[in-house]
Amino acid sequence: MPTHNNAKTVGETVQAIRVGxxxxxxxxxxxxxxxxxxxxxxxxxxxxxxxxxxxxxxSDLYALRxxxxxSTIYGDDPATEVALRTILAAAELLRAKACAIVSPESxxxxxxxxxxxxxxxxxxxxxxxxxxxxxxxxxxxLLRNLVYPMTRALYAKRLREPYAVEFAFSGRLGSHLxxxxxxxxxxxxxxxxxxxxxxxxxxxxxxxxxxxxxKQHLDxxxxxxxxxxxxxxxxxxxxxxxxFQLWSTNHATEPIPTFGAEHDLxxxxxxxxxxxxxxxxxxGVAELEPxxxxxxxxxxxxxxxxxxxxxxxxxRFSHExxxxxxxxxxxxxxKSVINRDHIIQALAPxxxxxxxxxxxxxxxxxxxxxxxxxxxxxxxxxxxxxxLLDLWNA
Amino acid sequence: MHESEVNMWEMIVGELNHAMQELARNFAHLLPRLLATxxxxxxxxxxxxxxxxxxxxxxxxxxxxxxSDNAGAxxxxxxxALPSSSELLSRxxxxxxxxxxxxxxxxxxxxxxLQEYISRFFLYLPRLFVALFIIFFGLVAAxxxxxxxxxxxxxxxxxxxxLLATxxxxxxxxxxxxxxxxQLGLAERTILIxxxxxxxxxxxGLAIAFGMGGRDLAKQFLERRFLKEKExxxxxxxxxx
Numbered sequence: 001m002p003t004h005n006n007a008k009t010v011g012e013t014v015q016a017i018r019v020g021x022x023x024x025x026x027x028x029x030x031x032x033x034x035x036x037x038x039x040x041x042x043x044x045x046x047x048x049x050x051x052x053x054x055x056x057x058x059s060d061l062y063a064l065r066x067x068x069x070x071s072t073i074y075g076d077d078p079a080t081e082v083a084l085r086t087i088l089a090a091a092e093l094l095r096a097k098a099c100a101i102v103s104p105e106s107x108x109x110x111x112x113x114x115x116x117x118x119x120x121x122x123x124x125x126x127x128x129x130x131x132x133x134x135x136x137x138x139x140x141x142l143l144r145n146l147v148y149p150m151t152r153a154l155y156a157k158r159l160r161e162p163y164a165v166e167f168a169f170s171g172r173l174g175s176h177l178x179x180x181x182x183x184x185x186x187x188x189x190x191x192x193x194x195x196x197x198x199x200x201x202x203x204x205x206x207x208x209x210x211x212x213x214x215k216q217h218l219d220x221x222x223x224x225x226x227x228x229x230x231x232x233x234x235x236x237x238x239x240x241x242x243x244f245q246l247w248s249t250n251h252a253t254e255p256i257p258t259f260g261a262e263h264d265l266x267x268x269x270x271x272x273x274x275x276x277x278x279x280x281x282x283x284g285v286a287e288l289e290p291x292x293x294x295x296x297x298x299x300x301x302x303x304x305x306x307x308x309x310x311x312x313x314x315x316r317f318s319h320e321x322x323x324x325x326x327x328x329x330x331x332x333x334x335k336s337v338i339n340r341d342h343i344i345q346a347l348a349p350x351x352x353x354x355x356x357x358x359x360x361x362x363x364x365x366x367x368x369x370x371x372x373x374x375x376x377x378x379x380x381x382x383x384x385x386x387x388l389l390d391l392w393n394a
Numbered sequence: 395m396h397e398s399e400v401n402m403w404e405m406i407v408g409e410l411n412h413a414m415q416e417l418a419r420n421f422a423h424l425l426p427r428l429l430a431t432x433x434x435x436x437x438x439x440x441x442x443x444x445x446x447x448x449x450x451x452x453x454x455x456x457x458x459x460x461x462s463d464n465a466g467a468x469x470x471x472x473x474x475a476l477p478s479s480s481e482l483l484s485r486x487x488x489x490x491x492x493x494x495x496x497x498x499x500x501x502x503x504x505x506x507x508l509q510e511y512i513s514r515f516f517l518y519l520p521r522l523f524v525a526l527f528i529i530f531f532g533l534v535a536a537x538x539x540x541x542x543x544x545x546x547x548x549x550x551x552x553x554x555x556x557l558l559a560t561x562x563x564x565x566x567x568x569x570x571x572x573x574x575x576x577q578l579g580l581a582e583r584t585i586l587i588x589x590x591x592x593x594x595x596x597x598x599g600l601a602i603a604f605g606m607g608g609r610d611l612a613k614q615f616l617e618r619r620f621l622k623e624k625e626x627x628x629x630x631x632x633x634x635x
Contacts, residue, residue, distance in 0.1 A: 142634035163635060226549050228634040272632060284548050287555050291541060294463070337460075339538065345545040355632070 002083030004037040006104035007046050013104050014050040014069075020114025022061045025122070031094065034071040035086040037078030043104075044071050081192040088174045096171050098122040101193075103165040108216045116210040117168040120259060127173040127205035130164045130197060133215035134264040137362060137370045138272060140215070141355050142225070144374050146326060147194075147232045153381035154240065154247040154388075155201045158255050160209060160263065162201075163194045163232045173205055190227075191235030198239045202246055211260025226348055234344045237333040248389055253382065265367035277356040278315060282308045284349020291346050295332040300324050304350065317350075317357040319380040325350055327384060331391035424503070431499035438495020446488035453480035467533045486526070490519065525574040532570020536563045568592070 001017070003010055014032065021030045034047050048071060070090075074082045084101065091099040098121035100114060120126040133140075143163065151162045169177075180199055200207060240247065285292070285308040292301055303321050310316075326347075333343045362370050453459070462468045462479035476482055497512045540563035547555030568589065575585045 138632050140635055141632055225634050232635065280551060283551075287544065287548050291545070338541070342541055342545055345549060348549050 001032065001034050001102050001104055002037070002080060002087070003034055003039060003043050003047070003104045004078035005039045005041045005043060007039070007041040007043045009107050010043050010104045011046045011050060013102060013106060013109055014047055016109045016111055017102060017114055018050065018067060019061060020111035021067065022063055023111050024115035025118065026064050028122075029065060031068040031070060031090075033087050033090045034069070035083040036071060036073050037083060038073055038076040044073070047071050084192050084196070085178070088178050091171065091174050092178060096174070098168060098170060099174060100168040101166060106166060106216070108214055110213065113166070113212050116212060116259060117166065120208050120210060121168045121170050124208075125170070125206065126208040126257075127170040128197065128200040128207050129168040129259075130159060130161050130207070130209045131166050132160055132209050132211040132258070132260065132262060132264075134211075134213055134266065135215050136270060137265045137267050137365070137367060138270060138359060141358060142228055142232060142351065145322070145354050145358060145377065146351065147236060149374070149378040149381040150326060150330075151198075151201075151236060152253055152378055153385050155198070155243075156247075156250040156253045157201050157207060158253055159197065159201065159207060160256075162197045162236075163191070164197065165193055166212065167193070167196070169196070169200070170205075173200055173203075176203060176205075191231040194232055194235040195239070198235070198243070202239075202243050208257045208259065209262075210258070211262075211264070225351070226345055229344050229348055229351070230341070233347065234341070237330050237344070238340075240330060241334055244392070248392075263367070263371055265370055267365075267367055272359060274356055274359050275312065277352045277359070278312050281349055281353035281356060284352065288346055288349060291338065291342065294337050295343060295346060296325065296328050300328055304353075307353070315353075315356065315360070317354045319377050320384070322354045322377075323380045323384045324387065326381075327388040327391060330388060331394075334392060427502050427504070430502045434499035434502065435492075435496050438492050438499070442488045442491035442495065445491055446484045449487045450480055450484035453483060458483070461534070467530065470533070490522075494519075521577055521579070525577045528570055528574045528577060532567060532573070536566035536570070539563075539566060565593075 001010075001013065006013075017032055021032075034044070036044055047069065050069070072086065074086050087099070087101065098118050100117040100121075102109065102113070102117075106113075117129055117131070120129050143161065147162055148160055152158050177196060177199055285304055289301075289305075292304070296304065300321070304325065307315060307317060307321070329343060329347050332338075333340055337343070358373070362373060365373070458480045459468065459478050462471075467479055471477070471479060471482065477485070494516070497515060501509055501512055540559040543562045544555050544559035546552075547558050552558070572585055572589045576582055
């Protein structure tokens with residue numbers, strides 16, 4: 001469990017992990033490893049204070065083995081890649097057969113999550129288990145409108161959550177990751193979780209996904225869009241160059257073995273400021289014209305500028321235009337037409353336009369209809385893959 | 395009278411002969427130097443041309459034009475109807491080398507007072523190249539930081555992102571040009587004073603505009619921006635991941 005100033009939530013998380021381990025893996029040798037990025041609050045104290053006795057008072061759980069809990073500080077600044085590398089190194093030293101990474105911010109974690117993440121790796125020889133969450137139909141839109149469809153089209157694996165803060169991996173994959181140096185990928189240490197998934201997809205590893213439950217966020221602010229894009233889209237784009245041989249030759253996408261429901265969308269009404277998204281798209285396209293000129297082809301740019309002139313009711317960012325836009329951004333990223341981080345930032349206003357369309361189209365849609373819409377987008381990404389290859393080789 | 399006329403004529407002829415002989419001697423003395431000058435200039439042309447081809451090739455391999463595009467230098471060159479950056483730089487190298495050889499050749503002619511100017515020219519060359527280097531990287535920095543500001547402002551939904559980007563670009567370009575002129579030693583004091591006045595006036599203007607003229611507006615803007623709007627945004631926004 002990587003932590004940094006998580007004193008508010010980490011206590012419950014540690015106890016849920018403890019319960020999960022004692023309940024579902026009572027006879028196995030287990031250890032909880034906490035890699036802390038120099039927390040200034042009492043995170044480490046809370047972890048150290050979490051006692052097995054607290055559990056025994058409230059449940060009938062009894063430990064057959066000593067449940068070790070190790071906490072270590074890897075530095076003064078939080079860095080996910082250092083935290084994960086520390087945990088991977090510990091797992092390799094301990095010759096762990098299975099290892100689960102758990103986010104300390106998962107406030108609704110239950111002991112079942114530990115079983116669902118670890119069992120397929122420990123008992124069924126899977127190498128990577130990624131989570132599936134119950135989400136609102138308008139939650140995780142970056143994943144559903146870009147990261148999942150594009151990863152699926154290029155890596156030919158239908159893995160729903162390529163960016164996972166909770167996942168489990170085998171000792172074999174852990175050693176491979178340590179050898180592959182996925183940590184120093186030129187992305188400034190951003191998006192390590194996604195790089196783990198992509199490395200597993202690029203290698204000959206058994207992948208699976210498991211349904212955990214509701215995904216909760218501590219902060220619903222979308223001011224995090226650009227960092228989120230760096231972590232996911234930037235990581236995906238940067239992975240395309242070293243994996244060109246793989247994604248340029250694979251064709252049909254493979255389904256991934258799934259434990260539990262593959263998707264579970266809730267549709268209760270929520271307050272969303274669609275107009276703001278529309279305005280941000282329009283002003284972004286107008287203000288960023290000189291930047292977009294160096295990234296997009298004249299035809300695509302003209303089409304994007306064309307839809308920016310439409311009224312709110314008539315506005316539609318079609319799947320085809322969105323896919324061409326994403327592929328042209330990926331090719332421009334590969335060719336470094338401008339600074340790569342600037343390319344990722346320039347995609348944010350266009351993504352808002354696509355999200356606006358998604359919200360409009362799925363305003364009254366059921367969970368199944370939303371899934372059908374996402375599937376249609378995925379198929380468009382797959383159909384236009386040759387377009388990316390043409391751009392790449394041009 | 396007749397005899398004196400004859401003597402004068404002989405004197406004129408003698409002087410003319412002398413002058414012609416002097417001219418012929420001087421010309422004979424100058425001719426090898428002139429030839430040497432021409433040979434040096436010709437050799438200079440060959441070397442300058444070869445260097446131009448080599449520099450152009452290296453710049454093309456190094457994708458210098460792309461760097462220039464990114465820096466925004468190509469746009470400026472296009473507006474001025476000048477060739478591409480790599481072509482322009484290779485031409486600069488050609489003319490500097492050729493001019494250097496021509497001056498070396500002229501030095502052979504031993505024209506009084508010229509040698510000092512030639513020495514000055516060669517001493518000036520490094521400063522010229524440093525000034526060009528400052529201008530180019532000033533443009534690179536101006537383009538990078540103005541684009542970074544533009545993207546950050548657009549994504550933060552700030553007002554007038556274009557104006558902010560232009561302001562940043564202008565300030566960095568003015569800095570670069572001032573430094574380049576200072577390096578060249580051209581109107582050093584005037585440029586520095588003009589820069590200080592312009593920059594000071596700009597900052598003072600902004601300070602007055604924000605501090606006094608737009609006090610109420612700034613207050614409303616900041617309140618709207620950082621209090622109410624932020625709260626609304628948090629409620630309305632969707633989590634991307």
